[in-house]
Amino acid sequence: MAGQTLYDKLWSQHLVKERDDGTALIYIDRQLLHEVTSPQAFEGLRLAGRKPWRLDANLATPDHNVPTTVKERAEGNAGIKDPVSLIQVQTLDDNCVEFGIEEFKINDPRQGIVHVVGPEQGATLPGMTVVCGDSHTATHGAFAALAHGIGTSEVEHVLATQCLLAQKMKNMQVRVEGELGTGVTAKDVVLAIIGRIGTAGGTGYAIEFAGSAIQGLSMEGRMTVCNMAIEAGARVGLIAVDDTTIDYLAERPFAPTGEQWQAAVADWCGLVSDDSAEFDKVVVLDAAEIEPQVSWGTSPEMVTGISGEVPDPAEQTDDTLRSGYTRALQYMGLAPRQKITDIRLDKVFIGSCTNSRIEDLREAAKVARGKKVADSIKLAMVVPGSGLVKRMAEAEGLDRIFTEAGFEWREPGCSMCLAMNADKLGAGEHCASTSNRNFEGRQGYGGRTHLVSPAMAAAAAIAGHFVDVRAIEEA
Amino acid sequence: MNKFERTEGLVAPLDRANVDTDLIIPKQFLKSIKRTGFGINLFDELRYLDEGYPGQDCTHRPLNPDFVLNQPRYQGASVLLTRRNFGCGSSREHAPWALEDFGFRVVIAPSFADIFYNNAFKNGLLLVTLPEETIDRLFAEVEANEGYRLDVDLENQRVTTPSGEILEFEVDDFRKHCLLNGLDDIGITLQDEEAIRVFEAKHRAARPWLFRDTAQA
Numbered sequence: 001m002a003g004q005t006l007y008d009k010l011w012s013q014h015l016v017k018e019r020d021d022g023t024a025l026i027y028i029d030r031q032l033l034h035e036v037t038s039p040q041a042f043e044g045l046r047l048a049g050r051k052p053w054r055l056d057a058n059l060a061t062p063d064h065n066v067p068t069t070v071k072e073r074a075e076g077n078a079g080i081k082d083p084v085s086l087i088q089v090q091t092l093d094d095n096c097v098e099f100g101i102e103e104f105k106i107n108d109p110r111q112g113i114v115h116v117v118g119p120e121q122g123a124t125l126p127g128m129t130v131v132c133g134d135s136h137t138a139t140h141g142a143f144a145a146l147a148h149g150i151g152t153s154e155v156e157h158v159l160a161t162q163c164l165l166a167q168k169m170k171n172m173q174v175r176v177e178g179e180l181g182t183g184v185t186a187k188d189v190v191l192a193i194i195g196r197i198g199t200a201g202g203t204g205y206a207i208e209f210a211g212s213a214i215q216g217l218s219m220e221g222r223m224t225v226c227n228m229a230i231e232a233g234a235r236v237g238l239i240a241v242d243d244t245t246i247d248y249l250a251e252r253p254f255a256p257t258g259e260q261w262q263a264a265v266a267d268w269c270g271l272v273s274d275d276s277a278e279f280d281k282v283v284v285l286d287a288a289e290i291e292p293q294v295s296w297g298t299s300p301e302m303v304t305g306i307s308g309e310v311p312d313p314a315e316q317t318d319d320t321l322r323s324g325y326t327r328a329l330q331y332m333g334l335a336p337r338q339k340i341t342d343i344r345l346d347k348v349f350i351g352s353c354t355n356s357r358i359e360d361l362r363e364a365a366k367v368a369r370g371k372k373v374a375d376s377i378k379l380a381m382v383v384p385g386s387g388l389v390k391r392m393a394e395a396e397g398l399d400r401i402f403t404e405a406g407f408e409w410r411e412p413g414c415s416m417c418l419a420m421n422a423d424k425l426g427a428g429e430h431c432a433s434t435s436n437r438n439f440e441g442r443q444g445y446g447g448r449t450h451l452v453s454p455a456m457a458a459a460a461a462i463a464g465h466f467v468d469v470r471a472i473e474e475a
Numbered sequence: 476m477n478k479f480e481r482t483e484g485l486v487a488p489l490d491r492a493n494v495d496t497d498l499i500i501p502k503q504f505l506k507s508i509k510r511t512g513f514g515i516n517l518f519d520e521l522r523y524l525d526e527g528y529p530g531q532d533c534t535h536r537p538l539n540p541d542f543v544l545n546q547p548r549y550q551g552a553s554v555l556l557t558r559r560n561f562g563c564g565s566s567r568e569h570a571p572w573a574l575e576d577f578g579f580r581v582v583i584a585p586s587f588a589d590i591f592y593n594n595a596f597k598n599g600l601l602l603v604t605l606p607e608e609t610i611d612r613l614f615a616e617v618e619a620n621e622g623y624r625l626d627v628d629l630e631n632q633r634v635t636t637p638s639g640e641i642l643e644f645e646v647d648d649f650r651k652h653c654l655l656n657g658l659d660d661i662g663i664t665l666q667d668e669e670a671i672r673v674f675e676a677k678h679r680a681a682r683p684w685l686f687r688d689t690a691q692a
Contacts, residue, residue, distance in 0.1 A: 013678075013682075014678075016667070016670055016671055016674040017667055017670050017674075019649065021647060021648035021649040021652070022647055022648070022649070023647070023649045025664060025667060025670075025671070027671070027674055027675065027678060029685045036505050036506075036567075037566070037567065037568070039508035040508065040509065040510045040568075043508070043510075048661070050661070053671075054675075056686065056687040056688060064505075065506065082506075084506040084507070084529050084530065085506055087506075087508060088506050088508060091508050125684070125685065127682065127685070128685060133566060133568075134565075134566055135564065135565050135566040135590055137566075149566040149590055150566060150590070150593075151566055151567075151568035151590060151593060151594035151597065152510075152568040152594075153568060153594065153597040153598070153660075154593065154594075154597070156661065157660060157661050157664065160661045160664075160665070161661060161664045161665060161668075161671065162671060162675065163664055163671055165649075165660055165664065167647070199493055199560060199563055200493070200559065200560040200563065200586060200588070203560070203586065203588060203589055204589065230564075230590075233560070233563065233588060233589070234589075235589050235590060254687065254690070255684075255690070256684035256690040256691060257690070257691045258691075260683060260684045260689070260690050260691065261684070263683075263684065264682075264684040267682060299493050299495075320491075320492045320558055320559070321492075323490075323491070324491065324492055324493065327491065418497075418502045418565075419502060420502050420503070420505065420506065427526075437495075437497065437564060437565075439495045439497040439498065439564060440497070440498060440520060441497060441498070441501055441520045442497050442502075445501075445520065445526040446526075
């Protein structure tokens with residue numbers, strides 16, 4: 001008999017009830033809440049006269065709407081100049097008080113992007129089910145937690161019942177074998193995976209990322225990979241537990257202590273797919289073949305290596321793909337066969353739930369150290385993922401490396417990843433961004449996003465156009 | 476939630492794949508704390524020629540004449556015909572809220588993104604998945620015939636074309652049941668309250684570190 005995959009194990013450990021119609025109730029251990037997708041859920045509870053099932057399973061923080069300039073943040077909520085954004089953040093504060101949910105408020109040093117905060121606090125643990133009204137909840141799968149992005153109705157459902165209605169997904173394994181080249185990071189790995197399987201390649205699947213190149217990544221790198229599982233269509237990304245996972249979690253504020261820690265670690269060691277487990281689909285990539293990636297289009301699957309060029313839509317045989325490529329090139333203001341290194345940039349954004357952790361900032365700082373942002377760049381900004389990441393970076397002197405090079409050093413939040421606050425692109429501006437989506441208008445009306453790693457973003461800021469970070473690092 | 480049994484309505488074709496939820500409802504409109512009022516900003520960046528902002532009176536904004544939903548022949552459409560992987564990207568439930576608020580009751584496509592699929596059914600919006608070849612044919616028929624309408628019958632899981640052709644579709648029993656009856660699934664889940672409590676007690680006993688009050692005892 002075939003063994004179980006990691007996903008199968010997590011599923012069965014949380015299965016409350018299976019219904020005849022194929023749906024199941026699964027128990028949720030942790031819900032992370034933010035201001036954008038929760039107000040209607042709390043309102044639903046109020047209207048129905050319901051209370052949260054279990055308060056200590058929830059943790060909230062505002063992240064999408066918060067300003068990132070030092071001056072505005074010093075004023076707390078009053079620093080949010082957009083009145084609609086202010087209402088949303090204030091509503092989260094009010095709801096957390098009314099329902100008794102722990103919240104890291106705007107100027108709490110622990111505030112930050114939910115997907116940075118959860119793991120950093122040890123609020124995300126192996127073997128948990130984690131949900132959040134945000135598709136990048138897949139991030140937490142890096143800890144072998146079964147983490148789902150959910151909609152607002154589901155947020156309300158989890159608040160009220162501690163369960164999620166779900167259907168079991170299929171299992172996919174994406175193995176990246178071998179050693180990554182110098183200057184090639186987790187971001188490049190996941191962009192290469194999306195380029196291979198496509199933006200809908202993982203629809204209906206839970207993807208487990210495995211192989212020696214994945215095992216060689218730090219927790220920060222693993223989070224970057226799982227974060228973008230949704231960009232390949234998969235709600236769930238997973239990585240098995242190993243020593244790297246356990247070392248990261250030791251002594252985190254929400255992590256178990258004493259005997260509980262010992263018992264937990266023993267349990268977590270079983271959170272791997274059995275050798276005899278069978279996957280519905282297996283994809284294998286050779287790590288050595290992955291070069292630094294740059295997206296050229298308006299979907300994360302529209303991506304290529306730094307030595308590549310923008311494709312020619314005329315060469316696409318599929319009608320839908322051809323028209324999609326044509327539209328993307330028009331929106332992006334790029335020509336067929338244009339070299340990636342010839343794409344000139346206006347702005348650079350280093351941040352987001354994909355790439356705003358300490359390791360990301362270290363990688364970018366390594367490239368920026370002693371250099372200057374090109375004069376042609378209107379804005380280069382670094383937005384740490386949380387107050388604690390910011391403090392750690394400052395203790396290491398990374399903030400000075402950035403500011404001396406001409407980058408702005410900001411306060412934590414989602415910022416220009418989706419531009420719900422004041423940080424956004426102008427129409428037609430090209431941005432080297434360490435975020436996760438290059439959709440039309442995502443970073444600002446008419447804005448043109450190119451997804452890259454932190455090191456590639458920093459290198460692009462200095463050159464004013466895309467360059468191969470490997471050439472810089474070797475020099 | 477709204478019930479859905481059957482609808483007969485005008486079809487509007489949105490001929491592009493991978494329509495993401497940022498395109499369906501751009502982020503600036505997500506600042507609302509309500510569930511309603513998003514229809515006016517559905518496909519905002521495609522529909523208008525200027526940049527929209529929340530709370531704006533949209534009646535005088537310049538419309539993009541090339542966008543399908545602005546064309547006279549598609550006014551009043553309640554069925555959206557589109558391409559593969561519709562609803563990809565962000566988990567924002569504002570996407571189905573906007574589609575419904577605009578007047579769509581059904582979206583027909585070769586495939587949908589997972590989170591969007593869940594969100595739509597929780598809001599009375601029926602998603603019909605049909606094979607790519609069928610979708611190609613429907614696009615051709617819609618474009619060739621002004622006033623093209625489809626009859627979508629959830630109970631019998633079939634779409635009927637003006638020529639009487641019947642296209643059968645799959646939908647899982649639970650979602651169908653909820654949609655046909657307009658059921659709130661929190662209420663249904665709470666019928667299993669006892670089972671959840673029993674599970675929770677067992678879960679806590681097996682893995683106490685997952686609960687904050689027993690993790691650091």
